[in-house]
Amino acid sequence: xxxxxxxxxVVAFASLGAISVATxxxxxxxxxxxxxxxVSGYDVVAYFDLPQSDIGTPQxxxxxxxxxxxxxxxxxxxxxxxxxxxxxxxxxPERFVPQYDGHCAYGVAQGGKVxxxxxxxxxxxxxxxxxxxxNVVGFWEEDIPGNITLAEGNWVDLEPQEASERAIPQFSSxxxxx
Numbered sequence: 001x002x003x004x005x006x007x008x009x010v011v012a013f014a015s016l017g018a019i020s021v022a023t024x025x026x027x028x029x030x031x032x033x034x035x036x037x038x039v040s041g042y043d044v045v046a047y048f049d050l051p052q053s054d055i056g057t058p059q060x061x062x063x064x065x066x067x068x069x070x071x072x073x074x075x076x077x078x079x080x081x082x083x084x085x086x087x088x089x090x091x092x093p094e095r096f097v098p099q100y101d102g103h104c105a106y107g108v109a110q111g112g113k114v115x116x117x118x119x120x121x122x123x124x125x126x127x128x129x130x131x132x133x134x135n136v137v138g139f140w141e142e143d144i145p146g147n148i149t150l151a152e153g154n155w156v157d158l159e160p161q162e163a164s165e166r167a168i169p170q171f172s173s174x175x176x177x178x
Contacts, residue, residue: 028101028158028159028160028161028163029075029076029101029162029163030074030075030076030097030101030102030163031101031102031103031113031115031116031163031164032076032163033115033167033168033173034167035173035175036077037065037070037076037077037078037079037173037175038073038074038076038077038078038097038102039062039078039098039102039116039118039130040118040168040171040173040175041064041065041067041079041173041174041175042062042063042064042065042079042118042173042175043062043063043064043065043079043080043081043082043085044078044080044089044096044097044098044128045080045085045086045088045089045096046062046063046080046081046085047062047063047096047121047123047128048096048123048128050062050063052122052123055141055144056138056141058134059119059120059121059122061119062118062119062121063081064079064081064173064174064175065078065079065080065081065175066079066080066081067079067175069081069082069083069085069086070086071086071089071090071093073089073093073097074093074097074101078097079175095126096128097128098116098121098128098129098130099127099128099129099130099151100113100116100129100151100155100158100159101159101163102115102116102130103115103116103130103163103164104116104117104130104131104132104136105129105130105131105140105147105148105151106131106132106136106137106139106140106147106151107131107132107136108151108154108155108158109140109147109148109150109151109154110150110154111154111158112158113158113161113163113164114132114164114166115132115164115166115167115168116129116130116131116132116168117130117131117132117133117168117169117171118130118173119171120132120133120134120136120137122140122141122144124144124148129148132168132169133169133170
């Protein structure tokens with residue numbers, strides 16, 4: 001019941017415009033892991049075509065991109081599962097890139113840059129957010145609007161810092177290494 005209530009609150013806040021997400025495009029360094037791709041080689045456009053689960057339940061797995069279907073943006077290579085998704089990205093990259101340059105949204109809310117796991121995602125108000133571990137997702141989902149507000153305030157100081165170089169815990173990408 002609590003999960004249903006939290007989902008309804010987020011939807012209500014979003015419909016009232018009370019959830020404020022990044023509308024200013026900051027161009028910091030994308031988080032890049034050992035695959036050499038942004039978002040660990042997952043297709044950022046495909047997230048927007050996946051069904052989104054209720055708060056408190058796992059999201060559908062992210063869609064791996066292909067090493068032969070890529071685009072450059074913000075100094076990073078993004079991989080896509082289809083040429084159509086690459087073309088959609090190229091038409092409006094800011095619509096699809098994850099917030100906080102692919103770093104964990106809750107980590108940014110807490111004042112630091114740590115990697116975002118591509119399989120721990122949520123779209124809020126048309127923006128893609130990643131988190132680092134399933135445990136962190138629980139903290140993030142306890143107060144998504146509040147965490148976004150904190151992250152937005154922290155991002156101003158964090159954005160110019162170098163991207164995280166840490167590995168994503170307990171994660172392995174199917175993407176080939178660049």
